Amino acid sequence: MTFREKIDWLTIAVIALAFGWYAAVYPWGLRGVPALAAQGGLLLVVAVAMTMALTVAAVALAIYRPRDANAPADERDRDITRRASTRAYYVLIVGAACSFALAYWTADLAVVLNGLLAAIVAAELVRLVTQVAAYRLGE
Amino acid sequence: MTYTEKKSWLMLVAMLLAYGLYFGLILAGHPAGYDKFAMLWLFGTIAATQAVVVIAGHVWLAIGARKLPPSRVDERDRAIAARGAKISYYILLTGTILVGVVMPFTEPPMKIVNTALFAIVIAELIGLLVIVTSYRRGWHG
Numbered sequence: 001m002t003f004r005e006k007i008d009w010l011t012i013a014v015i016a017l018a019f020g021w022y023a024a025v026y027p028w029g030l031r032g033v034p035a036l037a038a039q040g041g042l043l044l045v046v047a048v049a050m051t052m053a054l055t056v057a058a059v060a061l062a063i064y065r066p067r068d069a070n071a072p073a074d075e076r077d078r079d080i081t082r083r084a085s086t087r088a089y090y091v092l093i094v095g096a097a098c099s100f101a102l103a104y105w106t107a108d109l110a111v112v113l114n115g116l117l118a119a120i121v122a123a124e125l126v127r128l129v130t131q132v133a134a135y136r137l138g139e
Numbered sequence: 140m141t142y143t144e145k146k147s148w149l150m151l152v153a154m155l156l157a158y159g160l161y162f163g164l165i166l167a168g169h170p171a172g173y174d175k176f177a178m179l180w181l182f183g184t185i186a187a188t189q190a191v192v193v194i195a196g197h198v199w200l201a202i203g204a205r206k207l208p209p210s211r212v213d214e215r216d217r218a219i220a221a222r223g224a225k226i227s228y229y230i231l232l233t234g235t236i237l238v239g240v241v242m243p244f245t246e247p248p249m250k251i252v253n254t255a256l257f258a259i260v261i262a263e264l265i266g267l268l269v270i271v272t273s274y275r276r277g278w279h280g
Contacts, residue, residue, distance in 0.1 A: 036243060043240060085225035092231050093259060100255045104175055109243040112251065116239025120232065
Protein backbone atom coordinates (compact mmCIF):
# COMPACT_ATOMS: atom_id res chain seq x y z
CA MET A 1 0.00 0.00 0.00
CA THR A 2 1.46 3.38 -0.99
CA PHE A 3 1.93 6.30 1.40
CA ARG A 4 -0.82 8.26 -0.37
CA GLU A 5 -3.28 5.40 0.01
CA LYS A 6 -2.45 5.05 3.71
CA ILE A 7 -3.05 8.77 4.22
CA ASP A 8 -6.39 8.46 2.40
CA TRP A 9 -7.49 5.55 4.63
CA LEU A 10 -6.37 7.45 7.71
CA THR A 11 -8.30 10.57 6.66
CA ILE A 12 -11.45 8.52 5.98
CA ALA A 13 -11.23 6.99 9.47
CA VAL A 14 -10.60 10.36 11.17
CA ILE A 15 -13.44 12.12 9.30
CA ALA A 16 -15.87 9.26 10.02
CA LEU A 17 -14.97 9.21 13.73
CA ALA A 18 -14.94 12.99 14.19
CA PHE A 19 -18.24 13.71 12.43
CA GLY A 20 -19.83 10.52 13.77
CA TRP A 21 -19.08 11.86 17.25
CA TYR A 22 -20.42 15.31 16.24
CA ALA A 23 -23.70 13.76 15.03
CA ALA A 24 -23.99 11.61 18.18
CA VAL A 25 -23.51 14.39 20.73
CA TYR A 26 -25.13 17.32 18.86
CA PRO A 27 -28.30 18.53 20.64
CA TRP A 28 -30.69 18.10 17.69
CA GLY A 29 -33.65 19.57 19.58
CA LEU A 30 -32.07 23.02 19.91
CA ARG A 31 -32.85 25.88 17.50
CA GLY A 32 -31.47 29.38 16.88
CA VAL A 33 -28.68 30.94 18.93
CA PRO A 34 -28.29 28.11 21.53
CA ALA A 35 -27.88 25.62 18.64
CA LEU A 36 -25.24 27.86 17.01
CA ALA A 37 -23.35 28.10 20.31
CA ALA A 38 -23.38 24.30 20.64
CA GLN A 39 -22.17 23.97 17.04
CA GLY A 40 -19.36 26.46 17.61
CA GLY A 41 -18.09 24.50 20.62
CA LEU A 42 -18.40 21.09 18.96
CA LEU A 43 -16.74 22.26 15.74
CA LEU A 44 -13.80 23.62 17.70
CA VAL A 45 -13.33 20.24 19.38
CA VAL A 46 -13.69 18.41 16.02
CA ALA A 47 -11.21 20.73 14.26
CA VAL A 48 -8.56 20.45 16.97
CA ALA A 49 -8.97 16.67 17.33
CA MET A 50 -8.83 16.10 13.54
CA THR A 51 -5.77 18.29 13.08
CA MET A 52 -3.92 16.58 15.92
CA ALA A 53 -4.85 13.04 14.88
CA LEU A 54 -3.98 13.57 11.20
CA THR A 55 -0.72 15.39 11.92
CA VAL A 56 0.55 12.83 14.45
CA ALA A 57 -0.41 9.85 12.27
CA ALA A 58 1.03 11.39 9.06
CA VAL A 59 4.32 12.23 10.81
CA ALA A 60 4.50 8.69 12.28
CA LEU A 61 3.90 7.15 8.83
CA ALA A 62 6.50 9.44 7.25
CA ILE A 63 9.10 8.49 9.91
CA TYR A 64 8.31 4.78 9.45
CA ARG A 65 8.59 4.95 5.63
CA PRO A 66 10.49 8.16 4.70
CA ARG A 67 11.20 7.09 1.10
CA ASP A 68 7.50 6.52 0.35
CA ALA A 69 6.55 9.79 2.03
CA ASN A 70 8.98 11.80 -0.11
CA ALA A 71 8.09 10.10 -3.41
CA PRO A 72 6.62 12.64 -5.87
CA ALA A 73 3.13 12.05 -7.30
CA ASP A 74 3.31 10.22 -10.63
CA GLU A 75 0.95 10.43 -13.62
CA ARG A 76 -1.39 7.77 -12.17
CA ASP A 77 -1.60 9.52 -8.80
CA ARG A 78 -2.44 12.81 -10.52
CA ASP A 79 -5.06 11.17 -12.71
CA ILE A 80 -6.70 9.45 -9.71
CA THR A 81 -6.70 12.72 -7.74
CA ARG A 82 -8.30 14.62 -10.61
CA ARG A 83 -11.02 12.03 -11.15
CA ALA A 84 -11.80 11.79 -7.43
CA SER A 85 -11.97 15.59 -7.08
CA THR A 86 -14.34 15.79 -10.06
CA ARG A 87 -16.80 13.41 -8.36
CA ALA A 88 -16.46 15.22 -5.04
CA TYR A 89 -17.06 18.55 -6.78
CA TYR A 90 -20.46 17.45 -8.05
CA VAL A 91 -21.44 16.13 -4.61
CA LEU A 92 -20.37 19.42 -3.02
CA ILE A 93 -22.14 21.59 -5.57
CA VAL A 94 -25.41 19.66 -5.07
CA GLY A 95 -24.97 19.77 -1.28
CA ALA A 96 -24.23 23.51 -1.31
CA ALA A 97 -27.24 24.16 -3.55
CA CYS A 98 -29.49 22.12 -1.21
CA SER A 99 -28.18 24.03 1.82
CA PHE A 100 -28.75 27.25 -0.10
CA ALA A 101 -32.41 26.21 -0.56
CA LEU A 102 -32.56 25.21 3.12
CA ALA A 103 -31.29 28.66 4.15
CA TYR A 104 -33.92 30.23 1.93
CA TRP A 105 -36.85 28.30 3.40
CA THR A 106 -35.94 27.77 7.06
CA ALA A 107 -33.86 30.91 7.80
CA ASP A 108 -32.42 28.85 10.68
CA LEU A 109 -28.67 29.23 10.51
CA ALA A 110 -28.02 26.17 12.68
CA VAL A 111 -29.85 23.97 10.13
CA VAL A 112 -27.90 25.60 7.27
CA LEU A 113 -24.60 25.06 9.05
CA ASN A 114 -25.38 21.38 9.60
CA GLY A 115 -26.45 21.05 5.95
CA LEU A 116 -23.21 22.58 4.70
CA LEU A 117 -21.15 20.45 7.09
CA ALA A 118 -22.91 17.34 5.78
CA ALA A 119 -22.17 18.46 2.19
CA ILE A 120 -18.47 19.00 2.97
CA VAL A 121 -18.14 15.66 4.78
CA ALA A 122 -19.99 13.78 2.01
CA ALA A 123 -17.83 15.39 -0.71
CA GLU A 124 -14.58 14.62 1.11
CA LEU A 125 -15.66 11.03 1.76
CA VAL A 126 -16.58 10.58 -1.93
CA ARG A 127 -13.17 11.97 -2.95
CA LEU A 128 -11.24 9.75 -0.53
CA VAL A 129 -13.27 6.59 -1.18
CA THR A 130 -12.88 7.11 -4.95
CA GLN A 131 -9.12 7.44 -4.48
CA VAL A 132 -8.70 4.32 -2.34
CA ALA A 133 -11.03 2.36 -4.63
CA ALA A 134 -8.91 3.41 -7.63
CA TYR A 135 -5.71 2.31 -5.86
CA ARG A 136 -7.29 -0.97 -4.69
CA LEU A 137 -8.80 -1.82 -8.08
CA GLY A 138 -5.56 -0.93 -9.86
CA GLU A 139 -7.13 1.69 -12.13
CA MET B 140 -10.29 26.08 -31.76
CA THR B 141 -11.98 22.74 -30.99
CA TYR B 142 -15.72 22.31 -30.46
CA THR B 143 -15.18 21.43 -26.77
CA GLU B 144 -13.10 24.58 -26.25
CA LYS B 145 -15.77 26.72 -27.94
CA LYS B 146 -18.41 25.27 -25.58
CA SER B 147 -16.23 26.15 -22.59
CA TRP B 148 -15.80 29.73 -23.86
CA LEU B 149 -19.54 30.01 -24.38
CA MET B 150 -20.31 28.89 -20.82
CA LEU B 151 -17.57 31.11 -19.39
CA VAL B 152 -18.78 34.27 -21.15
CA ALA B 153 -22.46 33.54 -20.38
CA MET B 154 -21.72 32.97 -16.69
CA LEU B 155 -19.51 36.02 -16.44
CA LEU B 156 -22.18 38.27 -17.95
CA ALA B 157 -25.12 36.76 -16.06
CA TYR B 158 -23.60 36.67 -12.61
CA GLY B 159 -21.61 39.87 -13.16
CA LEU B 160 -25.00 41.53 -13.61
CA TYR B 161 -26.53 39.70 -10.61
CA PHE B 162 -23.77 40.52 -8.14
CA GLY B 163 -23.35 44.00 -9.64
CA LEU B 164 -27.02 44.73 -8.86
CA ILE B 165 -26.65 43.30 -5.33
CA LEU B 166 -23.63 45.54 -4.70
CA ALA B 167 -25.57 48.52 -6.09
CA GLY B 168 -28.21 47.98 -3.38
CA HIS B 169 -30.86 45.88 -5.18
CA PRO B 170 -33.45 44.42 -2.71
CA ALA B 171 -32.21 40.91 -3.67
CA GLY B 172 -29.41 41.55 -1.18
CA TYR B 173 -31.79 41.47 1.81
CA ASP B 174 -35.26 40.32 0.65
CA LYS B 175 -35.76 36.66 -0.22
CA PHE B 176 -38.57 37.13 -2.75
CA ALA B 177 -36.63 39.82 -4.63
CA MET B 178 -33.61 37.55 -4.55
CA LEU B 179 -35.55 34.57 -5.90
CA TRP B 180 -37.07 36.72 -8.67
CA LEU B 181 -33.75 38.27 -9.76
CA PHE B 182 -31.79 35.03 -9.51
CA GLY B 183 -34.52 33.06 -11.32
CA THR B 184 -34.72 35.58 -14.17
CA ILE B 185 -30.96 35.78 -14.65
CA ALA B 186 -30.38 32.02 -14.35
CA ALA B 187 -33.21 31.26 -16.82
CA THR B 188 -31.90 33.84 -19.32
CA GLN B 189 -28.40 32.42 -19.01
CA ALA B 190 -29.72 28.89 -19.62
CA VAL B 191 -31.58 30.01 -22.76
CA VAL B 192 -28.46 31.82 -24.08
CA VAL B 193 -26.25 28.78 -23.39
CA ILE B 194 -28.72 26.39 -25.11
CA ALA B 195 -29.01 28.72 -28.14
CA GLY B 196 -25.21 29.02 -28.23
CA HIS B 197 -24.80 25.23 -28.16
CA VAL B 198 -27.25 24.85 -31.05
CA TRP B 199 -25.40 27.54 -33.02
CA LEU B 200 -22.02 25.87 -32.33
CA ALA B 201 -23.42 22.45 -33.30
CA ILE B 202 -24.74 23.85 -36.59
CA GLY B 203 -21.35 25.45 -37.27
CA ALA B 204 -19.54 22.18 -36.43
CA ARG B 205 -21.47 20.24 -39.11
CA LYS B 206 -19.00 21.50 -41.74
CA LEU B 207 -16.02 20.21 -39.75
CA PRO B 208 -14.83 16.58 -39.60
CA PRO B 209 -16.48 14.71 -36.67
CA SER B 210 -14.44 14.84 -33.46
CA ARG B 211 -14.91 12.83 -30.26
CA VAL B 212 -13.97 13.80 -26.71
CA ASP B 213 -10.46 12.36 -26.29
CA GLU B 214 -8.18 11.62 -23.33
CA ARG B 215 -6.80 15.17 -23.30
CA ASP B 216 -10.31 16.71 -23.23
CA ARG B 217 -11.17 14.48 -20.26
CA ALA B 218 -7.92 15.35 -18.45
CA ILE B 219 -8.51 19.08 -19.00
CA ALA B 220 -12.12 18.82 -17.78
CA ALA B 221 -10.96 16.91 -14.68
CA ARG B 222 -8.23 19.50 -14.04
CA GLY B 223 -10.81 22.30 -14.13
CA ALA B 224 -13.17 20.36 -11.84
CA LYS B 225 -10.38 19.61 -9.36
CA ILE B 226 -9.50 23.30 -9.00
CA SER B 227 -13.21 24.22 -8.79
CA TYR B 228 -13.63 21.64 -6.03
CA TYR B 229 -11.00 23.17 -3.78
CA ILE B 230 -12.34 26.69 -4.38
CA LEU B 231 -15.90 25.59 -3.58
CA LEU B 232 -14.69 23.64 -0.54
CA THR B 233 -12.98 26.77 0.82
CA GLY B 234 -16.05 28.88 0.04
CA THR B 235 -18.38 26.37 1.69
CA ILE B 236 -16.25 26.26 4.84
CA LEU B 237 -16.29 30.07 4.98
CA VAL B 238 -20.03 30.27 4.34
CA GLY B 239 -21.06 27.30 6.46
CA VAL B 240 -18.66 27.37 9.37
CA VAL B 241 -17.76 31.04 9.82
CA MET B 242 -20.59 33.21 8.47
CA PRO B 243 -23.53 31.71 10.48
CA PHE B 244 -21.91 33.20 13.59
CA THR B 245 -21.52 36.70 12.13
CA GLU B 246 -23.85 37.38 9.17
CA PRO B 247 -27.62 37.48 8.40
CA PRO B 248 -29.24 34.61 6.38
CA MET B 249 -29.62 36.48 3.06
CA LYS B 250 -25.96 37.48 3.03
CA ILE B 251 -25.07 33.81 3.63
CA VAL B 252 -27.33 32.72 0.75
CA ASN B 253 -25.76 35.21 -1.65
CA THR B 254 -22.24 34.36 -0.52
CA ALA B 255 -22.95 30.64 -1.02
CA LEU B 256 -24.15 31.46 -4.53
CA PHE B 257 -21.05 33.58 -5.10
CA ALA B 258 -18.81 30.66 -4.01
CA ILE B 259 -20.54 28.33 -6.51
CA VAL B 260 -20.24 30.90 -9.32
CA ILE B 261 -16.56 31.68 -8.61
CA ALA B 262 -15.71 27.95 -8.44
CA GLU B 263 -17.43 27.32 -11.79
CA LEU B 264 -15.86 30.40 -13.44
CA ILE B 265 -12.34 29.51 -12.33
CA GLY B 266 -12.88 25.89 -13.44
CA LEU B 267 -13.94 27.11 -16.90
CA LEU B 268 -11.03 29.57 -17.01
CA VAL B 269 -8.62 26.71 -16.23
CA ILE B 270 -10.20 24.67 -19.04
CA VAL B 271 -9.88 27.40 -21.68
CA THR B 272 -6.34 28.37 -20.64
CA SER B 273 -5.35 24.68 -20.67
CA TYR B 274 -6.50 24.47 -24.30
CA ARG B 275 -4.84 27.77 -25.21
CA ARG B 276 -1.51 26.85 -23.62
CA GLY B 277 -1.47 23.32 -25.03
CA TRP B 278 -1.63 21.55 -21.64
CA HIS B 279 -1.83 17.79 -22.09
CA GLY B 280 -1.85 16.18 -18.64
